[in-house]
Amino acid sequence: xxxxxxxxxxxxxxxxxxxxxxxxxxxxxxxxxxxxxxxxxxxxxxxxxxxxxxxxxxxxxxxxxxxxxxxxxxxxxxxxxxxxxxxxxxxxxxxxxxxxxxxxxxxxxxxxxxxxxxxxxxxxxxxxxxxxxxxxxxxxxxxxxxxxxxxxxxxxxxxxxxxxxxxxxxxxxxxxxxxxxxxxxxxxxxxxxxxxxxxxxxxxxxxxxxxxxxxxxxxxxxxxxxxxxxxxxxxxxxxxxxxxxxxxxxxxxxxxxxxxxxxxxxxxxxxxxx
Amino acid sequence: xxxxxxxxxxxxxxxxxxxxxxxxxxxxxxxxxxxxxxxxxxxxxxxxxxxxxxxxxxxxxxxxxxxxxxxxxxxxxxxxxxxxxxxxxxxxxxxxxxxxxxxxxxxxxxxxxxxxxxxxxxxxxxxxxxxxxxxxxxxxxxxxxxxxxxxxxxxxxxxxxxxxxxxxxxxxxxxxxxxxxxxxxxxxxxxxxxxxxxxxxxxxxxxxxxxxxxxxxxxxxxxxxxxxxxxxxxxxxxxxxxxxxxxxxxxxxxxxxxxxxxxxxxxxxxxxxxxxxxxxxxxxxxxxxxxxxxxxxxxxxxxxxxxxxxxxxxxxxxxxxxxxxxxxxxxxxxxxxxxxxxxxxxxxxxxxxxxxxxxxxxxxxxx
Numbered sequence: 001x002x003x004x005x006x007x008x009x010x011x012x013x014x015x016x017x018x019x020x021x022x023x024x025x026x027x028x029x030x031x032x033x034x035x036x037x038x039x040x041x042x043x044x045x046x047x048x049x050x051x052x053x054x055x056x057x058x059x060x061x062x063x064x065x066x067x068x069x070x071x072x073x074x075x076x077x078x079x080x081x082x083x084x085x086x087x088x089x090x091x092x093x094x095x096x097x098x099x100x101x102x103x104x105x106x107x108x109x110x111x112x113x114x115x116x117x118x119x120x121x122x123x124x125x126x127x128x129x130x131x132x133x134x135x136x137x138x139x140x141x142x143x144x145x146x147x148x149x150x151x152x153x154x155x156x157x158x159x160x161x162x163x164x165x166x167x168x169x170x171x172x173x174x175x176x177x178x179x180x181x182x183x184x185x186x187x188x189x190x191x192x193x194x195x196x197x198x199x200x201x202x203x204x205x206x207x208x209x210x211x212x213x214x215x216x217x218x219x220x221x222x223x224x225x226x227x228x229x230x231x232x233x234x235x236x237x238x239x240x241x242x243x244x245x246x247x248x249x250x251x252x253x254x255x256x257x258x259x260x261x262x263x264x265x266x267x268x269x270x271x272x273x274x
Numbered sequence: 275x276x277x278x279x280x281x282x283x284x285x286x287x288x289x290x291x292x293x294x295x296x297x298x299x300x301x302x303x304x305x306x307x308x309x310x311x312x313x314x315x316x317x318x319x320x321x322x323x324x325x326x327x328x329x330x331x332x333x334x335x336x337x338x339x340x341x342x343x344x345x346x347x348x349x350x351x352x353x354x355x356x357x358x359x360x361x362x363x364x365x366x367x368x369x370x371x372x373x374x375x376x377x378x379x380x381x382x383x384x385x386x387x388x389x390x391x392x393x394x395x396x397x398x399x400x401x402x403x404x405x406x407x408x409x410x411x412x413x414x415x416x417x418x419x420x421x422x423x424x425x426x427x428x429x430x431x432x433x434x435x436x437x438x439x440x441x442x443x444x445x446x447x448x449x450x451x452x453x454x455x456x457x458x459x460x461x462x463x464x465x466x467x468x469x470x471x472x473x474x475x476x477x478x479x480x481x482x483x484x485x486x487x488x489x490x491x492x493x494x495x496x497x498x499x500x501x502x503x504x505x506x507x508x509x510x511x512x513x514x515x516x517x518x519x520x521x522x523x524x525x526x527x528x529x530x531x532x533x534x535x536x537x538x539x540x541x542x543x544x545x546x547x548x549x550x551x552x553x554x555x556x557x558x559x560x561x562x563x564x565x566x567x568x569x570x571x572x573x574x575x576x577x578x579x580x581x582x583x584x585x586x587x588x589x590x591x592x593x594x595x596x597x598x599x600x601x602x603x604x605x606x607x608x609x610x611x612x613x614x615x616x617x618x619x620x621x622x623x624x625x626x627x628x629x630x631x632x633x634x635x636x637x638x639x640x641x
Contacts, residue, residue: 056530080536087534093383093526094581099291104527107520108536123288127280136291158535 006031007168007201008053008071008083012062015048022048024225025062030170030201035193037212037233038205040222041246046205047088049222050174053203054085067168080109081162083170084155088178090147092139098150099135102126105157113164121160122153128191129153130184144179152176152188159200171195173204177211189215210262213237221245237261299585302578306592310599314365317599318357321606325349334358360496363504364602365595367493367561370508370553372594373515375568376575376586377546380522382452388568389554392440392459394433395565396466398558399489401432403473406484425488426503426559433555436462441547452529452543490615491562493602500560507556511549512591518546519583526581564617566624567594573631597624 006029015023023045030036030053038046051057053064055071064071067082074082084105092101102125106118113121126132129152134142139150152173159169173192177185189204193215196202206212212219212233219233223245229236239251242263252261280288315334319325333353336344345354371389378387389395405428440462444455474485521542524532532539557564571593572586579585601619608614 051530054534056533076533076538077536080534083534085531085534087528087531090527090531094379094385094576096526096581099288100523100580100582101527104524104535108524119288119292123280123285126288127284132280132284132288135288 008064008066008170010053010059010062010064013049013052013059013064014061015045015052015057016060021225023052023059026052026227028053028220028227028230030203032168032199032201033196034217035196035202035204035215036218036220037216038203038220038222039207039209039212044222044245045225046222047174048225050085050172050203050205053170054083054172055079056085066170067166077109078165080158081165082168083172084158084162085172086151086155086174086176088174090151095138095140097135098131098137098139098142099126101139101150102131102135102153102157105154106161109158109165110161113161118161121157125153125156125160128156130187145181145184148176148179149184149188152191156191156195159195168199168201170201170203173202175205175207177206177208185211209237213260213262234260295580298579302585302589303592306589306596310365310592310596313596313599314361317361317364317603318353320603321352321357322611323349323352325353355498359498359501360493360602361599363496363501363560364493364599366501366505366508367557367564368567368594368596368598369591370511370557370594371564371567372571372590372597373511373587374550374553374557375594376572376583376590377511377515377518377522377550378568379572380525380583381543381546382456383526383528384456385573386569387456389550390563390565390568391463392456393461393463393466394437394440394459394551394554395558395563396463396470397436398429398433398555399563400466400470400473401435402429402488402558402562403470403485404428404432406488407473407477407481426500429559430507430555432466433558434551436466437547437551437555441544487615488562489617491564491617491620492605492613492615493561493598494613496560504556504560508553511553514545514549515587515591516584518542518549519587522546522583562615562617564598564620566620566628567597570624570628571597573628577631 008030010026010028013023013026013028014021026049028036028049038049040046048057052059055074058072066074066079071079099122102122103118105125106113106121110118110121123132126135129149131146131149131153134146134150139147142150155171155173159171162169171192176192177188180188189211192202192204196217204215216233219230219236220227221229221236221241228245229241237252238261242248242250242252250263250266252263254260255262315327315330318330318334319327329349330353332344333350336342337354374389375387378389378392379385381387382392402425405425409424440455440459443458444451474482477485521532521537521539524535524537525539525542527535529539572590575586575589575593579589597620598616601616601623604623605614605616605619
């Protein structure tokens with residue numbers, strides 16, 4: 001699927017933690033307008049790969065380029081205009097309000113914008129994440145799912161503020177729907193798709209295979225630090241891969257309308273592969 | 275292009291919320307600034323020779339405008355040469371300690387962090403104890419000539435060395451681990467405390483008295499000379515703190531998140547640590563160990579206007595300055611003609627007040 005000019009590309013990316021190889025020789029391209037979804041079992045190296053691609057940790061080998069530049073050479077503030085990251089767990093040390101947490105997304109990189117524009121961005125993002133009615137609440141008094149939506153609003157703020165500087169942007173979401181109910185899971189994924197539709201390259205780490213297949217333009221499967229398969233979801237996911245990667249002996253079905261594979265989990269048929 | 279249009283009702287609520295927050299912040303800053311100015315004038319009037327606040331204001335204005343006709347009389351000397359430097363030192367040390375507390379709490383993302391906790395004050399204290407006890411023996415000449423200089427310089431170096439050691443212990447490969455620094459700080463603090471105890475064990479009666487008095491803190495002995503040494507070390511903290519506010523807000527989400535937001539995390543940490551080391555070293559050197567300011571004031575401010583550092587830092591400065599000057603008034607008046615060490619006042623007023631706050635608002639520390 002690789003477009004002629006991806007916004008972010010990684011070639012031969014590796015990472016070592018002491019003696020352990022967490023990510024080995026990963027090749028990945030994130031193109032504008034597409035949603036890439038990263039799946040794999042626990043400990044496969046998904047979050048580590050995400051951290052490498054966001055610039056949070058430096059790769060032990062290989063090269064990562066964002067918007068045509070080497071990632072390592074881009075200073076923090078400009079990187080913040082090029083990409084926004086929603087991490088897995090975000091806890092706050094002090095009782096900030098929901099409005100203040102979301103504002104953090106524009107406070108740093110939105111300094112060139114007028115105050116009215118900044119406030120409008122925060123209001124839109126809070127509305128888009130469905131948390132505008134919580135704006136005055138203290139972040140710590142919210143439920144886990146509500147906190148996750150506030151973090152999503154913060155990330156939306158950052159993307160919107162960064163748009164004034166950078167046209168080509170990447171959005172990273174690391175298990176963004178882990179604490180959400182079904183309605184909000186779909187709402188968040190729909191929102192990230194509409195962000196992709198504006199030309200942003202979106203990378204999401206997901207555990208729900210059915211949602212991954214439904215929302216991905218490009219599916220990436222990781223196991224033991226290696227990217228072992230990637231491509232359009234309908235062609236990438238099959239029974240053999242499920243057995244090999246997730247160690248479950250289940251059969252994929254085909255949904256009638258779009259012909260996407262789906263999985264109906266059944267009780268205790270998991271078995272370790274050889 | 276908009277992401278999602280908020281409903282008019284939601285927008286209205288949000289606008290009210292933002293306007294309310296801005297008004298509350300503005301009100302708090304002007305209110306505290308005026309209260310601080312008032313307290314300063316009252317404090318200058320208090321002492322063995324009481325001077326009316328009106329007369330104090332008159333003398334200060336005359337001094338500022340250069341109107342020498344009003345600058346006559348014994349009270350002018352008292353105000354300009356004794357009381358003013360003392361109150362200014364109180365303002366500076368109070369503001370420096372409170373802002374240092376707020377910075378450390380932000381940096382460590384821990385509401386209990388305080389220069390006292392991470393060993394900076396203890397390091398300064400140890401150096402001071404060493405100066406008092408060993409000074410007589412090894413620096414006899416210097417101590418005779420410069421009895422008031424050796425102690426502050428020693429304390430200042432002690433604070434700086436402790437902070438530097440902490441920073442080196444906690445920094446690996448260009449990244450400073452806040453958790454390691456906190457733990458190492460507790461260890462270094464305990465070590466410095468033990469060594470200070472050892473010095474008091476081997477000291478003679480006079481040295482012990484010096485040591486005790488100094489460890490409880492005092493603004494006595496303030497002079498323009500002392501102020502001219504201390505001010506250039508504490509002022510950078512107060513002048514540069516706006517540069518740190520945004521970064522510290524981002525750090526509340528975590529270091530990785532702050533980096534994602536575009537904040538130069540390592541630079542913010544290094545600058546904050548350096549400024550705090552300088553300010554605390556200078557404070558301990560000039561006023562002794564004054565506890566509780568760095569922890570009580572930022573918490574009070576957080577309770578009233580929230581944890582946003584853009585407001586928290588300047589308000590902490592004003593609050594800390596007021597607390598110390600206020601405590602100094604009490605210290606000077608309560609056992610006239612003697613003077614109580616100021617640390618006793620800040621702790622006896624501060625600790626119960628803090629406990630009362632904790633009981634009233636269980637949500638004070640909810641991490």
